[in-house]
Amino acid sequence: xxxxxxxxxxxxxxxxxxxxxxxxxxxxxxxxxxxxxxxxxxxxxxxxxxxxxxxxxxxxxxxxxxxxxxxxxxxxxxxxxxxxxxxxxxxxxxxxxxxxxxxxxxxxxxxxxxxxxxxxxxxxxxxxxxxxxxxxxxxxxxxxxxxxxxxxxxxxxxxxxxxxxxxxxxxxxxxxxxxxxxxxxxxxxxxxxxxxxxxxxxxxxxxxxxxxxxxxxxxxxxxxxxxxxxxxxxxxxxxxxxxxxxxxxxxxxxxxxxxxxxxxxxxxxxxxxxxxxxxxxxxxxxxxxxxxxxxxxxxxxxxxxxxxxxxxxxxxxxxxxxxxxxxxxxxxxxxxxxxxxxxxxxxxxxxxxxxxxxxxxxxxxxxxxxxxxxxxxxxxxxxxxxxxxxxxxxxxxxxxxxxx
Amino acid sequence: xxxxxxxxxxxxxxxxxxxxxxxxxxxxxxxxxxxxxxxxxxxxxxxxxxxxxxxxxxxxxxxxxxxxxxxxxxxxxxxxxxxxxxxxxxxxxxxxxxxxxxxxxxxxxxxxxxxxxxxxxxxxxxxxxxxxxxxxxxxxxxxxxxxxxxx
Numbered sequence: 001x002x003x004x005x006x007x008x009x010x011x012x013x014x015x016x017x018x019x020x021x022x023x024x025x026x027x028x029x030x031x032x033x034x035x036x037x038x039x040x041x042x043x044x045x046x047x048x049x050x051x052x053x054x055x056x057x058x059x060x061x062x063x064x065x066x067x068x069x070x071x072x073x074x075x076x077x078x079x080x081x082x083x084x085x086x087x088x089x090x091x092x093x094x095x096x097x098x099x100x101x102x103x104x105x106x107x108x109x110x111x112x113x114x115x116x117x118x119x120x121x122x123x124x125x126x127x128x129x130x131x132x133x134x135x136x137x138x139x140x141x142x143x144x145x146x147x148x149x150x151x152x153x154x155x156x157x158x159x160x161x162x163x164x165x166x167x168x169x170x171x172x173x174x175x176x177x178x179x180x181x182x183x184x185x186x187x188x189x190x191x192x193x194x195x196x197x198x199x200x201x202x203x204x205x206x207x208x209x210x211x212x213x214x215x216x217x218x219x220x221x222x223x224x225x226x227x228x229x230x231x232x233x234x235x236x237x238x239x240x241x242x243x244x245x246x247x248x249x250x251x252x253x254x255x256x257x258x259x260x261x262x263x264x265x266x267x268x269x270x271x272x273x274x275x276x277x278x279x280x281x282x283x284x285x286x287x288x289x290x291x292x293x294x295x296x297x298x299x300x301x302x303x304x305x306x307x308x309x310x311x312x313x314x315x316x317x318x319x320x321x322x323x324x325x326x327x328x329x330x331x332x333x334x335x336x337x338x339x340x341x342x343x344x345x346x347x348x349x350x351x352x353x354x355x356x357x358x359x360x361x362x363x364x365x366x367x368x369x370x371x372x373x374x375x376x377x378x379x380x381x382x383x384x385x386x387x388x389x390x391x392x393x394x395x396x397x398x399x400x401x402x403x404x
Numbered sequence: 405x406x407x408x409x410x411x412x413x414x415x416x417x418x419x420x421x422x423x424x425x426x427x428x429x430x431x432x433x434x435x436x437x438x439x440x441x442x443x444x445x446x447x448x449x450x451x452x453x454x455x456x457x458x459x460x461x462x463x464x465x466x467x468x469x470x471x472x473x474x475x476x477x478x479x480x481x482x483x484x485x486x487x488x489x490x491x492x493x494x495x496x497x498x499x500x501x502x503x504x505x506x507x508x509x510x511x512x513x514x515x516x517x518x519x520x521x522x523x524x525x526x527x528x529x530x531x532x533x534x535x536x537x538x539x540x541x542x543x544x545x546x547x548x549x550x551x552x553x554x555x
Contacts, residue, residue: 339421341469343443344412347527351408360444373444373467402412403420403470 001302006294007383009034020353023388028173028201028332028379029357030223033287037227040066040286044279051275053252067278070285071268077288078218079209080235084267087241088281091232092200093123095219096167098234098247098271099196100127103217104165106245110136113162115193117142117150117179118369119172122362124198128167137164144369148175148324156187163193170202174363174375175324176307176332178206185215194240200224200232204381205303205330207296210235222280227287231280234271241267248273299382303331306380310389317393319400323375334361334377337396340403342376348402352395354388411523411530412470415478420470425480429463438466438540438552440532445472449540457488464537471521471530476537478518488545494518495538502531 007013010032015022024032044066050059052067071083080086089095104127108114114128118141132139140158143151159166166188171178185195196217199208204225210218217240221232246253246264250273256263264270291299310333314320319338337345346358357377360367367374378392429435429450438447445468452461462480479498483491493514501510501522510522524534536552543552 343469343530343533344471347411347530348408359442364444367444373446402408403417 001294001298003302003383003385007385009036009290010383011035011038013383017353018351023352023354023391025378025380025384025388025392026355026357027381027384028224028361028377030229031204031226031381032383033228033283034226034290036290037283037286041228041279041283044282049279052278053269063278066282066285067276070281070288073285073288074233074235077292078235079211081211082238085210085235085238085241087234087236087268087271088276088284089219089232089234089271090230090277091221091223092198092219093232095217095232095234096123096196096198097127099217099219099236100131102244102247102271103194103240104128104131104135106243108135108137108164111162112137112164113140113160114138114165114167115140115142115158115163115188116167117169118144119148119150119175119177119179119363119366120167120169121173121198121200122364123200124167124169124196125365128165138162141365142168147326148172148177148329149326150177150179152180152183155184159187159191159193161191163188163191165196166193167196167198169198169200170208171199171206171330172324172363172366173201173332174361174366174377175326175334176329176379177324177326178202178328178330180328181215182213185213189214201332202330204291205296205300207300216240222284222287225287226290228277228280228283231277231284233284238267241271246270246273250274252276294382300330302382303380306384306386306389307331307333309386310378310380310392313389313393317396320396323370323372331380332377333379334375336372336375337400340399342374344403345376345396345399348399349392349395352391352398354392354395356392411527413520413523415517415520416470416474419474419477423464423473423477425463425477425484426465427463428465429461432461432463434544434547436540436544436547436552438536438543440468440472440536442532443469445469445533445536447472447476447537447540449476449537449544451541451544453488453545459483459486459488459491462541468536469530469533471524471533472536475521475534478521479537479541482516482518483541491541491545495542498538499535501525502534 012032048062050063052064075083142155188195194216199220203220218235223229253273323334342358359374432450434451447466449464464476497514510519539552
């Protein structure tokens with residue numbers, strides 16, 4: 001794999017901040033976009049912009065074809081059975097809210113249990129708390145251990161016939177842990193629960209085959225996989241989607257409207273009310289093609305090498321404590337440094353042109369577990385290099401010296 | 405352009421490592437909590453104000469970054485023995501300094517040592533770290549029921 005070639009695909013990387021070359025290590029927050037994605041979005045607005053699914057004119061037909069071609073690209077990437085199972089949303093958060101509202105509203109009642117894990121992002125906690133408040137259902141949490149792995153024994157014990165849904169993050173954004181979702185899905189199905197997997201962090205790093213996993217709902221966001229912001233996907237079993245009521249009402253999700261009655265549109269359109277983020281969806285499809293052209297296996301292999309390189313340096317760095325040391329993890333190095341608050345690290349590193357994230361990573365319960373207010377997090381992507389990891393640790397040494 | 409050294413001056417590092425007036429004040433007749441939901445900084449300020457409206461005692465507890473800890477430490481130092489009216493004047497001057505145009509010089513005469521925090525205005529994401537303690541102190545003086553927040 002030629003990293004220089006890959007880096008040349010990302011125009012944003014080639015700039016200086018404060019006289020130093022940009023080192024972008026905040027990929028878990030959002031990845032950068034390759035030229036091909038920028039180009040298709042631009043091409044759409046320059047040549048094809050029009051509304052989809054209704055115009056008879058040429059531009060609308062071109063826009064519709066490009067939009068629906070993205071759906072097929074994404075279906076193939078996740079190996080969904082049919083494009084009816086691929087629903088475009090604003091992102092992972094909206095996908096989860098859609099499930100909680102539509103599926104949850106129809107299937108969850110008082111005394112039912114929703115099971116999530118201690119390492120969920122707020123977006124896979126709060127919608128379920130809101131559903132529990134509305135319905136009287138109970139939210140249960142699978143604990144984790146000091147390394148940032150789920151307690152699988154406790155998980156087995158928490159499962160019961162009251163468990164109606166298991167919501168689990170595929171890869172933790174705060175810790176990097178990759179959870180054993182295959183086993184968890186099987187166990188949850190054995191008690192009759194449906195399973196939602198939050199793939200926001202995983203989908204750019206781990207191969208996902210929704211049929212092999214037999215997962216009921218898989219959700220992710222385009223912008224964490226080299227695509228535009230404001231667009232994501234919900235992939236769900238057709239039988240579940242057909243039984244679910246619409247999430248939002250409006251244009252595009254109907255076949256026939258009278259004041260007496262409305263007939264809803266077929267899947268997937270039933271869940272795509274209103275004019276969607278057409279350019280975003282087209283960009284999403286192009287981003288997936290970019291990943292396919294390199295090969296997700298190769299990406300994962302390269303990222304593992306880089307994470308190992310960074311982890312070795314982290315272990316040798318005086319006063320650094322890693323947060324999240326699971327055996328199965330990817331691309332995330334979360335840590336605290338003795339005597340330097342993560343936010344000060346963030347500021348100091350920024351002036352060295354090293355972009356990291358400092359904070360609670362929208363996973364406050366994880367911070368509470370480790371009893372830290374925040375962590376610093378460097379997260380890697382396919383375009384990062386060993387030299388950039390070196391720049392990170394040189395900047396960390398500088399920060400440590402400032403507070404020495 | 406401000407450099408990192410302008411933000412993390414020796415005085416600030418010193419107050420971070422050994423914050424002054426740190427710990428609970430007992431007894432106290434005013435106190436308040438402050439919270440920055442963006443970064444998780446938490447602060448508790450305790451005050452003893454006498455009948456003549458003089459701040460006889462002022463201490464703080466909590467956890468936060470260097471800027472928020474140093475700012476709280478410097479604030480308690482500069483207000484001990486001062487009147488509530490002095491606080492109000494300093495509050496306005498500090499707020500002005502933290503949010504002023506980059507070209508404006510801080511009001512050194514009013515602010516004294518607090519002027520070392522002028523560097524934050526070059527770092528927009530950090531201004532609230534410096535101002536949290538001031539808002540919290542205002543809540544304490546006003547006996548506000550709700551914790552002070554930066555958002």
